[in-house]
Amino acid sequence: MKQMALALRVNGEEKPVLVSPSRTLLEVLREDLNLTGTKHGCELGECGACTVLVDGKPMLSCLLPAAQVEGAEITTIEALGGPSTPHPLQLEWARLGAAQCGYCTPGFVMSAKALLDSNPEPTREDIKAAIAGNLCRCTGYHKIVEAIENFARQRKADQAIDRSIDTTATAVRAVALEARG
Amino acid sequence: MLRLPEFEYAAPATVGEATRLMHERGGKAMLLAGGTDLIPSLKRRQYLPELVVSLHKVEAMRGVREADGRLVIGALTSLDAVAAHPAIRASWPALAKAAASIGTPQLRNQGTLGGNLLLDTRCTVYNQLEEWRDAGGSCMKSTGVKCHIVLGSKRCWAISSSDTAPVLAALGAELRLVRHGDERTVPVVAMYRDDGIDYLTLQPGEVLTEVLLPPVGKWDRSAFLKLRRRGTFDFPLLNVGAAVKFGADRIVERISVVLGAVGSAPQALDAQKFLGGKQIDDAVAVAALQAHAAKRATPLPNTDSSHVWRKRMVQVYTARALKELVA
Ligand SMILES: Cc1cc2nc3c(=O)[nH]c(=O)nc-3n(C[C@H](O)[C@H](O)[C@H](O)COP(=O)(O)OP(=O)(O)OC[C@H]3O[C@@H](n4cnc5c(N)ncnc54)[C@H](O)[C@@H]3O)c2cc1C
Ligand code: FES
Ligand code: FES
Numbered sequence: 458m459k460q461m462a463l464a465l466r467v468n469g470e471e472k473p474v475l476v477s478p479s480r481t482l483l484e485v486l487r488e489d490l491n492l493t494g495t496k497h498g499c500e501l502g503e504c505g506a507c508t509v510l511v512d513g514k515p516m517l518s519c520l521l522p523a524a525q526v527e528g529a530e531i532t533t534i535e536a537l538g539g540p541s542t543p544h545p546l547q548l549e550w551a552r553l554g555a556a557q558c559g560y561c562t563p564g565f566v567m568s569a570k571a572l573l574d575s576n577p578e579p580t581r582e583d584i585k586a587a588i589a590g591n592l593c594r595c596t597g598y599h600k601i602v603e604a605i606e607n608f609a610r611q612r613k614a615d616q617a618i619d620r621s622i623d624t625t626a627t628a629v630r631a632v633a634l635e636a637r638g
Numbered sequence: 639m640l641r642l643p644e645f646e647y648a649a650p651a652t653v654g655e656a657t658r659l660m661h662e663r664g665g666k667a668m669l670l671a672g673g674t675d676l677i678p679s680l681k682r683r684q685y686l687p688e689l690v691v692s693l694h695k696v697e698a699m700r701g702v703r704e705a706d707g708r709l710v711i712g713a714l715t716s717l718d719a720v721a722a723h724p725a726i727r728a729s730w731p732a733l734a735k736a737a738a739s740i741g742t743p744q745l746r747n748q749g750t751l752g753g754n755l756l757l758d759t760r761c762t763v764y765n766q767l768e769e770w771r772d773a774g775g776s777c778m779k780s781t782g783v784k785c786h787i788v789l790g791s792k793r794c795w796a797i798s799s800s801d802t803a804p805v806l807a808a809l810g811a812e813l814r815l816v817r818h819g820d821e822r823t824v825p826v827v828a829m830y831r832d833d834g835i836d837y838l839t840l841q842p843g844e845v846l847t848e849v850l851l852p853p854v855g856k857w858d859r860s861a862f863l864k865l866r867r868r869g870t871f872d873f874p875l876l877n878v879g880a881a882v883k884f885g886a887d888r889i890v891e892r893i894s895v896v897l898g899a900v901g902s903a904p905q906a907l908d909a910q911k912f913l914g915g916k917q918i919d920d921a922v923a924v925a926a927l928q929a930h931a932a933k934r935a936t937p938l939p940n941t942d943s944s945h946v947w948r949k950r951m952v953q954v955y956t957a958r959a960l961k962e963l964v965a
Contacts, residue, residue, distance in 0.1 A: 479642040479643060501682075502745060517745070517748065520748060522670075522673070522692070524647055587743060589870040590742025590743050
């Protein structure tokens with residue numbers, strides 16, 4: 458079958474590929490681009506293991522012909538962080554044991570990222586709704602919900618500290634200027 | 639990996655180009671919208687199109703607009719956008735609720751309203767990988783001649799599982815259909831046939847471009863109920879779309895109740911016959927409508943949960959839908 462030249466944008470980089478139109482984004486990510494962080498579970502749209510962000514929205518890469526996402530900004534788990542540079546959300550996931558076998562984790566983290574990007578202070582119900590399309594056979598979900606909740610709370614606290622440092626710095630600067638002037 | 643079969647691919651930017659391609663390739667081409675129904679079907683080798691025509695570049699088919707006091711929804715509008723749209727939520731909350739109940743967040747970002755209305759019928763025997771389907775002797779919706787659900791049946795009983803179809807049928811919404819050199823508008827109910835294989839009246843090569851909602855004010859209230867095993871996500875085991883217009887003294891002037899997932903097509907009940915001119919909680923009329931609903935519904939052992947229980951639930955959910963119309 459005729460191959461198609463596609464100009465994909467993955468994690469902020471141009472990724473030209475030459476593939477058959479019947480290849481899914483999941484296959485292209487894992488097999489052509491060697492981005493194996495995105496997992497394949499059911500491959501029929503039921504488990505969420507293959508979740509990536511397409512223009513910021515969580516979608517199932519197993520159900521998307523790669524040709525359909527040409528021109529879109531694709532974000533995979535690799536963009537968040539890896540073993541040497543984990544994202545704070547991933548660290549919280551590890552700290553709580555929200556990953557056991559870990560197979561579902563990249564998909565969950567991508568759904569969580571989409572939620573936290575659009576809703577920085579989600580309620581428990583918001584979190585449950587956002588991860589309703591991701592299945593986990595190990596953890597029982599509680600730790601996953603907690604990890605997302607903790608991350609959001611911690612980020613808010615950090616931002617408050619940053620703001621108070623900013624305010625203090627501004628005040629100190631003002632005092633210093635006045636003393637000089 | 640579960641691979642797709644090989645196909646040629648085209649992504650036209652206009653409806654005209656899409657209908658031309660569909661016309662040229664006759665029955666050998668298939669349309670792709672969000673792909674959340676078609677892609678799994680292709681992976682299971684339920685269809686083997688030569689050409690897949692993706693609609694995702696046809697921007698004119700996306701979004702919600704207002705025309706002559708009616709909301710018009712492009713067929714390519716995502717289910718998530720339908721569920722979140724302020725005007726849809728305000729005027730037709732039952733439609734927003736139905737769209738929000740479909741699949742998962744990911745599926746609602748990808749899946750479209752048009753694709754949901756034209757969703758393939760489903761059956762536990764048919765919705766399996768090729769090897770599994772063939773192992774027991776292929777069924778008539780696949781390559782065989784038998785039905786494994788109703789032994790000796792001449793017809794296929796696969797289920798119409800769309801969540802938006804019963805609501806849009808109850809509201810009396812219309813569909814704009816375009817094909818090479820032709821265009822027509824039909825009421826939603828007229829799109830469906832009670833046959834698991836030949837389940838749509840869509841013409842070969844026809845593209846569903848828009849869904850036209852009724853004028854705001856046609857109905858006072860609308861309702862949508864869905865029965866499923868898991869609260870998080872599941873196809874419907876039964877769903878009900880309903881709408882009512884009250885006259886003086888809260889007498890039912892017009893009423894429409896449509897059942898989904900208990901037949902190969904949405905089942906429009908004769909609700910007007912039973913409840914027209916009466917109070918909506920008239921006990922005798924409600925009981926008569928419940929009995930009529932149970933007669934019209936044909937749940938079979940081709941989906942989750944016992945069909946005997948699902949038949950009982952038809953009566954329960956019909957009564958609950960009426961309550962919801964006054965809640
Ligand atoms: C795990 C899972 C759970 C699901 N749960 C539900 C559920 O709870 N309720 C429910 O209703 N559905 C459910 N679905 C099915 C599906 O996701 C939705 O019905 C979705 O809306 C289909 O839309 P789509 O755009 O993805 O359709 P596609 O797969 O793109 O198309 C479906 C069919 O319609 C045709 N088509 C699409 N658009 C047009 C058009 N504009 N003109 C002409 N033909 C067209 C296609 O050729 C194809 O035959 C589920 C699917 C999965 C995988
Ligand atoms: S692998 Fe895509 S949803 Fe399961
Ligand atoms: S940690 Fe094993 S499936 Fe979720």
